[in-house]
Amino acid sequence: SQKIEQNSEALNIQEGKTATLTCNYTNYSPAYLQWYRQDPGRGPVFLLLIRENEKEKRKERLKVTFDTTLKQSLFHITASQPADSATYLCALDYAGNTPLVFGKGTRLSVIA
Amino acid sequence: DGGITQSPKYLFRKEGQNVTLSCEQNLNHDAMYWYRQDPGQGLRLIYYSQIVNDFQKGDIAEGYSVSREKKESFPLTVTSAQKNPTAFYLCASSLGVGTNEKLFFGSGTQLSVL
Secondary structure (H helix, E strand, O other), X not given: OOOEEEOOOEEEEEOOOOEEXXXXXXXXXXXXXXXXXXXXXXXXXXXXXXXOOOOEEXXXXXEEEEEXXXXXXXXXXXXXXXXXXXXXXXXXXXXXXXXXXXXOOEEEEEEO | OOOEEEEOOEEEEOOOOOEEXXXXXXXXXXXEEEEEEEOOOEEEEEEEEEEOOEXXXXXXXXXXXXXXXXXXEOOEEEOOXXXXXXXXXXXXXXXXXXXXXXXXXXXXXXXXXX
């Protein structure tokens, strides 16, 4: 079965630095990969989607890369702020009437 | 305001009792989902529905039941057969399943056992 690993349960980073979160998967590559943000006690909120034929996608301070050779996606937050502190989830989308498969998430703490 | 509404926010279940979690959406989405979230476990799929009057089991369907009688509504019943029901339950919807569409989530229901 498909296995997804997000680099660590928790990541602490200093304000102003770039946070980099990793999502690795085994077996076959998804058609798309999505990233979500979840605050404590709330539902996840969609951030970005990247297709398998796209190398990189940007949205404001966020950047996502997708390397199907390494079977890995990297999620970057530049100039991080304490308000960026949350859990970030990656999700694999295989298309073809298959629901998303979520990773366990990485809890990011940005320290002022 | 368009979105997904889950109720109640907090729910307590007595042993042997069935409880139902409500999920309503006004986004005109065909697909709806129920996920369970435990600390350190991420999101696990319980059931999903691609269309009215149809639904499929997810990875952890045992001890749960659902119905999809209306497009807007996808209630989840946690039955007495679910021996470890304490968790955070999330409902979501999307235009379709496996169509590279993003999911919209509700604010969740925290279920605890008395």
